[in-house]
Amino acid sequence: MKIVLLGAPGAGKGTQAVRLAEKYSVPHISTGDIFRSNIKGGTPIGLVAKSYIDKGQLVPDEVTVQIVKERLEQDDCKNGYLLDGFPRTVAQAKALDEFSEVEKVVNIDVPLSKLMRRITGRRVCSKCGESYHVDYLNGSLSCGKCEGELIQRADDNEETVSSRLDVYTAQTAPLVEYYGEKGVLVNVDGDGNIEDVFNSITAQLG
Numbered sequence: 093m094k095i096v097l098l099g100a101p102g103a104g105k106g107t108q109a110v111r112l113a114e115k116y117s118v119p120h121i122s123t124g125d126i127f128r129s130n131i132k133g134g135t136p137i138g139l140v141a142k143s144y145i146d147k148g149q150l151v152p153d154e155v156t157v158q159i160v161k162e163r164l165e166q167d168d169c170k171n172g173y174l175l176d177g178f179p180r181t182v183a184q185a186k187a188l189d190e191f192s193e194v195e196k197v198v199n200i201d202v203p204l205s206k207l208m209r210r211i212t213g214r215r216v217c218s219k220c221g222e223s224y225h226v227d228y229l230n231g232s233l234s235c236g237k238c239e240g241e242l243i244q245r246a247d248d249n250e251e252t253v254s255s256r257l258d259v260y261t262a263q264t265a266p267l268v269e270y271y272g273e274k275g276v277l278v279n280v281d282g283d284g285n286i287e288d289v290f291n292s293i294t295a296q297l298g
């Protein structure tokens with residue numbers, strides 16, 4: 093199955109993506125993760141990406157589209173994929189249409205008013221990437237899955253999140269209408285616990 097996960101920053105895309113990719117046996121492709129690993133590795137793409145990510149802005153479409161195009165050409169994507177965080181602009185969605193036919197687009201809907209708290213309280217495992225929230229950690233600083241160190245993403249601070257949310261409203265939210273018109277959109281209420289949201293996504297995907 094060729095799936096796109098849509099949703100504002102903090103809506104739970106990454107959390108659901110890991111579980112959905114496992115259930116449907118497709119690779120989980122997160123453009124944010126690809127950029128972060130390039131930044132860590134000090135690659136030219138990482139250098140470009142960092143200058144945008146630090147400001148809460150989108151990395152230019154040309155760079156992002158090329159990365160995804162090359163990734164989808166790899167063998168493991170033959171039978172499908174789960175895109176997490178791409179497309180994020182109508183231009184990216186149109187570019188994707190040129191090289192792949194998306195079957196389902198899952199829009200995880202969470203009220204904007206709840207997202208700031210969700211993101212600034214987020215902690216991620218530096219080893220396996222699992223996501224947590226400080227409200228449920230009871231002060232623990234290590235991952236419940238692999239015992240890796242929990243860290244706060246550099247772009248999860250209040251100022252950067254504020255621009256990421258503005259960018260979402262202006263540039264990414266129009267994709268809900270774009271995919272709605274194509275008849276591939278599935279809307280899911282993301283304001284619940286991880287298990288409930290997962291179950292409503294899979295109920296609709298089949």
Ligand code: AMP
Binds near residue numbers: 101256
């Ligand atoms: P994420 O991990 O999905 O929250 O992405 C982190 C950051 O990476 C975003 O705030 C953007 O700066 C950048 N990014 C991720 N995906 C895209 C994309 N599809 N287009 C442009 N920038 C992106």
